[in-house]
Amino acid sequence: MRSAESSSKYEDLRKVVKDFIRLIGDDPERPELRETPERVARMWLEELASGYDQDPDEHLKYFHVSSADYISANRLIVVVNVPIRSMCEHHLLPFYGYAHIAYIPGDEVIGLSKFARVLNVFARRLQLQERLTEEIADYLYKKLKTRGLLVMIEATHTCALIRGVGEPLSMITLSTRGELSVDEKLRTEAMELINNSRASIHKEDTIRE
Ligand SMILES: [Zn+2]
Structure with missing residues (x-):
């Protein structure tokens, strides 16, 4: 059918x-x-446009963990450099980059490779980077049953690159939920962890330009 x-x-x-x-x-x-x-x-x-036909739940696979161990030893889980490939809904031109996610684990975590698949379902549609970031944050916040979540997406927009001069080519969007919205110290810690790991990408980007 x-x-x-x-x-x-x-x-x-x-x-x-x-x-x-x-x-x-x-x-x-x-x-x-x-x-x-x-x-x-x-x-x-x-x-x-393959994301329209997919349910992100299909890609979720949980691993049960002892939350007590995680929270005392390692309060944050940070997943960096998840590739994002999407199409801008204003111009039907690609934007691409990386998503970085920090969260406080609950009783269950999802496997690293699953993040890319889940994010792809939202990215493989006509999108705005701002909405994409919010949709991913809403979805993961609900599914991971976490007390706090941060999603950062940094992306280069080819519509800005080939159409105009002086428009920003890259954009960073940030979305937080729960404790990572209200606890400034925790948010700073998450941002530092993300920034340390994504530094190499920026270096490569600079060399390529
Ligand atoms: Zn555009």
Whole structure:
């Protein structure tokens, strides 16, 4: 059933991309472009917009831990450099970067690789970085049953890069819940842990530019 639905979507989208190429002034029949509508339609349905068809709960797998051990020995768990690839809803152009998450563990934690999958469900839709950050924070705060959570996303927006001069290319958004909203000392500690681990990325970014 699902494949029939996606194949009619695919066919419609392929036509739209073909029209799009014609409307911007090129010839969709020239040999180099002949397979482009097909390729673009598949890319959107299978990758860039794949988040619409997914439930983030499918990717959650919990590990039970003794919260007493965690809280006394290591109060915060910090997950850094989770890749974010999304499409800006204002221009349909990519923005990309990393999410960093800090939380106070409850009785259950989720595996490292699951963070990337869960975040991907929210990112693989048309998004605003601000809303993406809030949605991830709301979801993880609820699912991790944590007393406090912080989500930071740093992303580069290609719409700013190729359209304008002087617009900010990279943006950092921050969202906090629970104790990490109200406890300034804890928030500073979380930010320091994140900043220490993400420093190398900035170095690489600088070299690449
Ligand atoms: Zn944009």
